[in-house]
Amino acid sequence: MMLSIFVLKICRECFYEVFEEEIHQVIVQNRLFKSGERVAIGASGGKDSTVLAYVLSELNRRHNYGLDLFLLSIDEGITGYRDDSLETVKRNEVQYGLPLQIVSYKDLYGWTMDDIVKMIGLKNNCTFCGVFRRQVIAFPLHSKHSLFTQKFIIPIIFCFMPSSLIDFLKALDRGATLLKVDKLVTGHNADDIAETVLLNILRGDIARLSRCTSITTGEDGPIPRCKPFKYTYEKEIVMYAYFKKLDYFSTECIYSPNAYRGFAREFIKDLERLRPRAILDIIKSGEDFRIATTTKMPEQGTCERCGYISSQKWCKACVLLEGLNRGLPKMGIGRPRGNGNGDNKHTEAGSTAKSIESKQCGSLDF
Amino acid sequence: MQLTLEFGGGLELLCDSIKIHKVNINLPNESDILTMKDLLSWVRTNLIKERPEMFMKGDTVRPGVLVLVNDCDWELSGQLDTTLEDKDVIVFISTLHGG
Numbered sequence: 001m002m003l004s005i006f007v008l009k010i011c012r013e014c015f016y017e018v019f020e021e022e023i024h025q026v027i028v029q030n031r032l033f034k035s036g037e038r039v040a041i042g043a044s045g046g047k048d049s050t051v052l053a054y055v056l057s058e059l060n061r062r063h064n065y066g067l068d069l070f071l072l073s074i075d076e077g078i079t080g081y082r083d084d085s086l087e088t089v090k091r092n093e094v095q096y097g098l099p100l101q102i103v104s105y106k107d108l109y110g111w112t113m114d115d116i117v118k119m120i121g122l123k124n125n126c127t128f129c130g131v132f133r134r135q136v137i138a139f140p141l142h143s144k145h146s147l148f149t150q151k152f153i154i155p156i157i158f159c160f161m162p163s164s165l166i167d168f169l170k171a172l173d174r175g176a177t178l179l180k181v182d183k184l185v186t187g188h189n190a191d192d193i194a195e196t197v198l199l200n201i202l203r204g205d206i207a208r209l210s211r212c213t214s215i216t217t218g219e220d221g222p223i224p225r226c227k228p229f230k231y232t233y234e235k236e237i238v239m240y241a242y243f244k245k246l247d248y249f250s251t252e253c254i255y256s257p258n259a260y261r262g263f264a265r266e267f268i269k270d271l272e273r274l275r276p277r278a279i280l281d282i283i284k285s286g287e288d289f290r291i292a293t294t295t296k297m298p299e300q301g302t303c304e305r306c307g308y309i310s311s312q313k314w315c316k317a318c319v320l321l322e323g324l325n326r327g328l329p330k331m332g333i334g335r336p337r338g339n340g341n342g343d344n345k346h347t348e349a350g351s352t353a354k355s356i357e358s359k360q361c362g363s364l365d366f
Numbered sequence: 367m368q369l370t371l372e373f374g375g376g377l378e379l380l381c382d383s384i385k386i387h388k389v390n391i392n393l394p395n396e397s398d399i400l401t402m403k404d405l406l407s408w409v410r411t412n413l414i415k416e417r418p419e420m421f422m423k424g425d426t427v428r429p430g431v432l433v434l435v436n437d438c439d440w441e442l443s444g445q446l447d448t449t450l451e452d453k454d455v456i457v458f459i460s461t462l463h464g465g
Contacts, residue, residue, distance in 0.1 A: 012437070252376065
């Protein structure tokens with residue numbers, strides 16, 4: 001006998017059925033996929049991505065979604081954490097019969113997270129990791145060539161070469177991960193999204209707040225991403241993995257204890273204990289947010305350096321990389337001016353309220 | 367009372383990296399029943415070798431730790447008031463890590 005969140009007593013077999021059927025309904029009602037799509041499953045070896053890989057490949061078979069599925073793992077270069085969890089994904093590749101592609105920060109950006117942390121210390125690690133992660137598929141030649149080179153020089157050179165030589169050069173270019181991908185699927189669950197809503201409210205980041213509850217994001221960018229577990233509680237996922245005896249890796253990233261998200265997580269967990277529905281309700285509130293039309297929102301353009309989507313002149317990944325390569329680890333972190341330690345205090349009396357209102361969206365830092 | 371305790375989701379790291387513990391627990395003095403509340407207190411004293419705050423908060427498990435008694439969610443059997451019997455299997459799984 002097991003629990004579902006809404007005080008429904010069900011047996012194990014019914015739990016599997018209900019769980020799988022709910023995910024199927026979320027996929028169908030939100031039209032997450034089209035037949036024939038090549039879909040990358042973001043796989044870290046953790047509980048959410050393991051269950052995602054298992055359930056998605058099962059539903060793909062059972063309901064004939066017609067998807068070409070594979071596992072995509074990112075090696076951020078975190079010793080004692082990522083190297084172990086990647087072993088789990090390699091086992092998943094065998095267990096679920098899904099081919100695996102691994103992409104590393106070292107190859108793409110020239111920096112591992114361990115290198116980055118050595119340079120910047122133990123604060124703001126997640127900022128670097130999160131930004132670099134999101135651009136991993138979208139812009140393979142990120143760190144190597146300027147936009148001009150990519151768009152003009154390289155194609156011209158390639159015009160004059162035999163295709164066999166081109167293929168050989170492309171394979172050599174470590175940055176050119178030739179992943180043909182139509183969509184990326186991740187295992188973000190209801191708890192994660194509720195935490196993100198809370199984080200964005202606490203930071204005053206209304207641009208992110210308006211996007212973070214969407215079940216599909218990045219449709220106007222290189223690769224759309226979707227989250228079939230948006231309404232699925234973390235607890236259900238863990239129960240499913242436990243009873244189905246799915247193989248997953250369960251250690252916290254060694255750099256995460258210092259992350260701000262930890263506070264949001266504690267709070268959400270305490271709330272869940274008092275009123276389990278609170279998690280779905282927070283997501284609903286996030287979805288229902290409306291922003292006044294008089295508010296200035298950042299506009300989405302493209303990065304001058306690499307062409308990725310960006311609301312600033314340079315995208316965040318370029319800014320961070322530039323900072324790392326120039327030995328200026330604070331570049332792109334915290335407020336653009338002031339005493340440089342992310343401090344929010346103002347020296348002039350009475351200017352605080354005005355300053356907060358005129359601050360650019362998403363730039364309140366702690 | 368003989369019980370089998372299982373720790374998962376990273377909690378095993380708090381008990382010398384041993385996932386399964388077969389234990390023998392004495393009933394509390396004035397009583398002839400053992401509740402989950404008694405068991406938790408026993409576990410904290412005898413099995414948790416480091417960072418007890420990752421396992422418990424106050425009298426109960428830390429929010430984010432799932433508890434199963436004989437494969438049944440303890441929320442169905444009364445949480446801390448759940449009574450235990452000989453040869454029961456209790457599983458503690460932490461959900462507090464990356465996915």
